[in-house]
Amino acid sequence: MKVALIAVFTALSLGTNYAMIDIPNVKLMDALVFIAAFLFGLQVGLGSAVSTWAIYGFLNPYGQADLTTFFFVTLGECLYAVCGGLLSRASAARDIINEGLRYRRVSLLFGLVGFQATFAYDLLTNFGTWLFRTSSLYQAFIIGMITGVPFAILHEASNLVFFATVVPLAIAASKRLGLAVAETRT
Amino acid sequence: MQTHRLFYLILVVATLAIASAQVGAYYYVERSNSGVTSGSSALCNYLTTGSSGASEVVVNTLINYGNGTIKWYNQTTVPSSWNAYALTMYVTKCDVQTRYYGPPLDEHFITGINGVNEHGGLSWSIWTFCSDQHAWSYSQVGVDLIHLTNGNVFAWVYGTSSSANTPPAPIPGEKTVVSCE
Numbered sequence: 001m002k003v004a005l006i007a008v009f010t011a012l013s014l015g016t017n018y019a020m021i022d023i024p025n026v027k028l029m030d031a032l033v034f035i036a037a038f039l040f041g042l043q044v045g046l047g048s049a050v051s052t053w054a055i056y057g058f059l060n061p062y063g064q065a066d067l068t069t070f071f072f073v074t075l076g077e078c079l080y081a082v083c084g085g086l087l088s089r090a091s092a093a094r095d096i097i098n099e100g101l102r103y104r105r106v107s108l109l110f111g112l113v114g115f116q117a118t119f120a121y122d123l124l125t126n127f128g129t130w131l132f133r134t135s136s137l138y139q140a141f142i143i144g145m146i147t148g149v150p151f152a153i154l155h156e157a158s159n160l161v162f163f164a165t166v167v168p169l170a171i172a173a174s175k176r177l178g179l180a181v182a183e184t185r186t
Numbered sequence: 187m188q189t190h191r192l193f194y195l196i197l198v199v200a201t202l203a204i205a206s207a208q209v210g211a212y213y214y215v216e217r218s219n220s221g222v223t224s225g226s227s228a229l230c231n232y233l234t235t236g237s238s239g240a241s242e243v244v245v246n247t248l249i250n251y252g253n254g255t256i257k258w259y260n261q262t263t264v265p266s267s268w269n270a271y272a273l274t275m276y277v278t279k280c281d282v283q284t285r286y287y288g289p290p291l292d293e294h295f296i297t298g299i300n301g302v303n304e305h306g307g308l309s310w311s312i313w314t315f316c317s318d319q320h321a322w323s324y325s326q327v328g329v330d331l332i333h334l335t336n337g338n339v340f341a342w343v344y345g346t347s348s349s350a351n352t353p354p355a356p357i358p359g360e361k362t363v364v365s366c367e
Binding site for chain 2: 024060062063065066069090091092095108109112113115116119129132133145146147149150151152153156
């Protein structure tokens, strides 16, 4: 079952990634990985994150990712799965879902969590980008954070919107269909 | 909402703090890119600070501006972990214009060096000197993928280039080869 779910979420992520290839750093993949972990558990989320990047990192119209980049983007993508997995166990998320989805509240919660997860992703991947180009970890961190900020802002703003709109809709739909698993039930 | 007020408050405050920091950093980058702090910016200083104990290599760099002006940066000592992009930033004191392509490509496309920017059919190309063949080789990979080894000689050349034409050799009349053997 989990393998099938990972395959479905990987296919969705890849399909949307390639469809949005001309819009750099604006992708539904992050929200999909989050949804996978939130609804179906951490393993499904992590599996979707790793398998999506295993394909997208190497079969990409812009070129193949080097191993350092691949490692950091995959690790960063797993952060969304960890966030989804943790939030599904948090009472704040469980309460608003079990009490009936109130769209404004759910959007606020997922939007803010998505924004912060994206910030963590950008911090990690920008650091990784400069890790072997600078002479200290501190330099890599500072330079990565400063030089990557235009892309980070675009990424974070788009994910704030996606997490506030797509994620609540997906969770509401899955609840109606009875797809949500144990973590979101009390 | 009432029972999780603190949780939401932390989320909102953290988000505002992150957004403020990002906007501040973006303003800083824009200011640096517009040349106000270029060359003396903290970013450039970080990038061009000494290697602090890391293994080093000595390389030579030539910049041919395409108008007869050729400038050599000889015996430059830099960390061995650097690539040709970091080297270019170093020798030009960060007076470099680039287009950056984010992950997974993660590449910088150099569009201007020391105030000379691509224009019309004129652009910058990077060459490597093949010491065994005593000839220049036009790089087939991006500047971020060129790693430095001791004694490397690189050349930036400003001139006409296209997919059909190889750009002009770094020093007129010198031998060129397709790749170093």
